[in-house]
Amino acid sequence: MSTTQPHARKLNAATRRAPWILLAPFLVLFALTFVLPILTAVGSSFTRVTRAGLFGEEGVTSGFAGFANYAQALGDGNFIASIGRMLLFGVVQVPVMIVLATILALLLESASAKWPGLFRAAYFMPYGVPGVIATILWSFLYVPGLSPIVDVAGWMGLEVDFLGADTVLWSIANIVTWSYAGYNMLIIVAQLKAIPNELYEAARVDGATPFQIAWRIQIPLITPALVLTTVFSIIGTLQLFAEPQVLSKVAPAIDSQFTPNLSAFTTAFAYNDYNVAAAQAVLIAVVAFVLSFVFLRLTNREDS
Amino acid sequence: MRTLTRRRVLGLGLGAVAAGMVGGCSTPGTTSVNSLPVIPPKAPGEKITLTYWAWLKDLQKVADIWNRQHPDVQVNAVWIPGGNSGGYQKMYSALAAGGGPDMAQIEMRSIPEFILVNGLVDLARYGANDHAGQFDPTLWSQVSFTGGVYGVPQDSGPMGFYYQTELLDEVGAKPPTNWDDWRAVATELRKVDSYLECFSLSDASFFCSLATQAGAEWLTPTPEGWLINMTDDATMKVARFFDKAIDDGLVTTQISPFSPAWFAACSRGGLAALTGASWADALIEGVAGGKGRWRVAPMPRWDTGFGSSYWGGSTTAVLSSSRHPKEALEFAVWLNSSPEGVNGLIENSGIGWSANPAHIGTPRQQPSEFFSGQDYNQEIFVPAAKQQNADWSWWPITQQSFNILADGFRRKATGGTLVDAVADAEKKILTAFTNKGLSIRKVSA
Numbered sequence: 199m200s201t202t203q204p205h206a207r208k209l210n211a212a213t214r215r216a217p218w219i220l221l222a223p224f225l226v227l228f229a230l231t232f233v234l235p236i237l238t239a240v241g242s243s244f245t246r247v248t249r250a251g252l253f254g255e256e257g258v259t260s261g262f263a264g265f266a267n268y269a270q271a272l273g274d275g276n277f278i279a280s281i282g283r284m285l286l287f288g289v290v291q292v293p294v295m296i297v298l299a300t301i302l303a304l305l306l307e308s309a310s311a312k313w314p315g316l317f318r319a320a321y322f323m324p325y326g327v328p329g330v331i332a333t334i335l336w337s338f339l340y341v342p343g344l345s346p347i348v349d350v351a352g353w354m355g356l357e358v359d360f361l362g363a364d365t366v367l368w369s370i371a372n373i374v375t376w377s378y379a380g381y382n383m384l385i386i387v388a389q390l391k392a393i394p395n396e397l398y399e400a401a402r403v404d405g406a407t408p409f410q411i412a413w414r415i416q417i418p419l420i421t422p423a424l425v426l427t428t429v430f431s432i433i434g435t436l437q438l439f440a441e442p443q444v445l446s447k448v449a450p451a452i453d454s455q456f457t458p459n460l461s462a463f464t465t466a467f468a469y470n471d472y473n474v475a476a477a478q479a480v481l482i483a484v485v486a487f488v489l490s491f492v493f494l495r496l497t498n499r500e501d502s
Numbered sequence: 503m504r505t506l507t508r509r510r511v512l513g514l515g516l517g518a519v520a521a522g523m524v525g526g527c528s529t530p531g532t533t534s535v536n537s538l539p540v541i542p543p544k545a546p547g548e549k550i551t552l553t554y555w556a557w558l559k560d561l562q563k564v565a566d567i568w569n570r571q572h573p574d575v576q577v578n579a580v581w582i583p584g585g586n587s588g589g590y591q592k593m594y595s596a597l598a599a600g601g602g603p604d605m606a607q608i609e610m611r612s613i614p615e616f617i618l619v620n621g622l623v624d625l626a627r628y629g630a631n632d633h634a635g636q637f638d639p640t641l642w643s644q645v646s647f648t649g650g651v652y653g654v655p656q657d658s659g660p661m662g663f664y665y666q667t668e669l670l671d672e673v674g675a676k677p678p679t680n681w682d683d684w685r686a687v688a689t690e691l692r693k694v695d696s697y698l699e700c701f702s703l704s705d706a707s708f709f710c711s712l713a714t715q716a717g718a719e720w721l722t723p724t725p726e727g728w729l730i731n732m733t734d735d736a737t738m739k740v741a742r743f744f745d746k747a748i749d750d751g752l753v754t755t756q757i758s759p760f761s762p763a764w765f766a767a768c769s770r771g772g773l774a775a776l777t778g779a780s781w782a783d784a785l786i787e788g789v790a791g792g793k794g795r796w797r798v799a800p801m802p803r804w805d806t807g808f809g810s811s812y813w814g815g816s817t818t819a820v821l822s823s824s825r826h827p828k829e830a831l832e833f834a835v836w837l838n839s840s841p842e843g844v845n846g847l848i849e850n851s852g853i854g855w856s857a858n859p860a861h862i863g864t865p866r867q868q869p870s871e872f873f874s875g876q877d878y879n880q881e882i883f884v885p886a887a888k889q890q891n892a893d894w895s896w897w898p899i900t901q902q903s904f905n906i907l908a909d910g911f912r913r914k915a916t917g918g919t920l921v922d923a924v925a926d927a928e929k930k931i932l933t934a935f936t937n938k939g940l941s942i943r944k945v946s947a
Contacts, residue, residue: 247938247939248938248939249939250939250941251727251940252647252648252723252728252898253614253617253618253647253648253898254618254620254939254940255534255648258533258534258620270937341762342762342763363912447587450702450704453908453909453912455905463591464905467590467591467594467595468586468590468591468901468902469901469902470594470618470619471938472598474937
């Protein structure tokens with residue numbers, strides 16, 4: 199007994215060391231590309247650069263700013279408006295997309311579906327098109343003079359303006375839905391495939407219609423996937439950038455602060471105010487966190 | 503105990519690394535290259551390569567003319583997206599990261615923004631003022647601040663009045679010589695269901711050029727700091743004029759110049775004219791079926807101010823990342839003032855108006871078939887380039903200021919006025935200056 203004790207301790211030490219060694223590559227990259235940039239951004243958001251003279255030729259000082267950058271970001275009506283715009287966008291677009299993705303998934307997984315593999319691939323395909331390319335493709339359908347849709351509507355006496363001040367947000371929502379509905383569908387399909395066959399058999403024996411199977415068995419069992427895709431979509435909405443940025447070339451209604459991320463981008467790289475941009479970025483993260491948290495809380499309460 | 507210690511050590515280590523790096527990362531652009539000693543010229547016989555970031559088409563072909571004559575100083579032109587469409591963002595990122603090219607194309611109005619982040623080399627320290635005589639004095643003053651020279655003027659855009667002869671003849675109008683005439687012609691054209699011009703609410707640069715023409719000086723650098731005066735008589739006159747023109751439906755705000763809709767409207771006669779810069783000629787030549795239908799007249803005048811104005815214009819600036827500012831300056835001067843440089847830029851890159859008044863470029867000294875056989879460059883734009891508001895100065899947050907103005911102008915569509923937008927913009931720009939710690943005050947009436 200006394201001889202095994204040191205040996206066991208040695209083994210124990212090696213066992214304890216192993217996970218750290220195995221985790222090290224991940225931890226190093228995680229710290230360098232994730233933790234550190236976040237800390238830098240938070241640090242930067244509390245820093246302020248003051249320049250004296252016409253261009254700072256009489257001295258440049260940087261110091262602790264307290265919440266001055268946050269106050270400036272929150273005092274910027276356009277930035278607040280961009281967050282409000284994204285909330286409106288999310289309230290409409292996220293449910294539409296998730297419902298669409300769920301219907302597609304249920305149809306593909308239903309017993310009467312024909313060529314589900316082909317259609318699954320077809321619905322998923324838009325996700326493979328980069329957001330920038332997708333926006334350029336769609337812009338050809340939006341721009342008056344180029345768009346066949348606008349032309350056809352014109353022949354029928356309808357005047358449609360996809361890029362007007364009131365409509366452009368929904369034109370972007372359409373692009374985003376087109377891009378991501380298939381991706382979300384795939385996550386839901388994966389969860390549907392995990393439902394044991396016995397449940398379906400039991401339901402059929404009990405005389406359940408396909409609709410009842412979907413409503414009473416499939417949907418309750420894929421709730422985790424629905425929650426996951428919804429949270430991802432909420433976060434994605436607040437991070438909207440490429441689509442409005444590309445579309446702004448053809449839509450004058452999209453200004454340089456149309457979405458929160460565009461606003462931070464403009465502040466950092468067009469106005470050169472990295473510190474206020476950092477404050478905006480932190481605020482976007484906080485809003486995304488709060489929304490995701492509230493949503494998870496609400497869905498958890500429903501479960502229990 | 504041992505795991506706890508290890509975890510604690512690891513945590514402390516990571517924390518220390520993070521703290522060190524956060525501390526080391528100061529906000530970019532807070533140190534100045536112009537307080538460091540002058541970089542000496544390259545040693546004789548040493549071979550160097552300069553990089554020039556610009557959004558000019560086929561610039562390398564022009565650089566190759568120089569490269570053939572200067573085997574030791576080779577210039578490599580790299581294409582970047584234009585200005586604020588991604589080019590400046592790329593430059594700012596490169597400067598923040600401590601890299602970047604030797605030279606970059608920077609618009610006249612953005613020079614002070616790059617000075618603010620210590621992104622530019624003061625070329626006066628490398629003898630730039632010896633070349634001042636080769637350049638338009640108004641443009642030279644727009645790159646000179648606080649005793650330094652921060653770029654070599656590359657091109658500009660003196661403004662004129664482009665019009666379709668048939669459409670003006672239809673209502674018996676001549677090209678307007680002043681803005682009251684302009685209003686009368688616009689009113690006549692509305693009767694034949696045509697607009698004289700469009701007015702974009704999403705871009706304030708046209709408005710800014712008109713205010714400059716009327717004699718405005720929005721921001722003035724003084725030894726005591728910046729003086730702001732955007733609500734002067736000249737600017738307010740322009741704002742009121744276009745408020746009324748828009749309210750009376752004399753201009754369309756639905757169309758932006760050079761958009762697909764604009765080309766279509768010009769082509770079918772829905773738009774008759776454009777008050778625009780010299781570089782608009784190449785764009786107007788893209789109007790379908792426009793050949794022989796257009797002419798150019800001098801810009802309409804206000805009752806105060808100047809005969810013309812500048813719209814646009816860029817420089818070749820030497821970035822603080824350059825290790826060979828002296829050679830970069832020599833290339834920039836050659837490119838933008840020598841006959842072969844200017845001709846090369848016109849032929850290959852379709853550059854704007856030459857910054858060298860002594861050489862407007864050989865291709866621009868002959869009649870144009872498109873513009874009804876008119877020798878419009880010599881007839882209209884040579885005099886226009888001489889009738890400029892020489893006191894106009896750009897300021898360190900022009901892009902932000904133009905965005906603020908455009909945000910205000912967009913409100914015109916929902917019942918606001920340009921007059922209010924300008925007054926409101928003045929307050930916001932003042933705040934933006936103060937937020938950066940720059941000294942600024944409103945001019946006392």
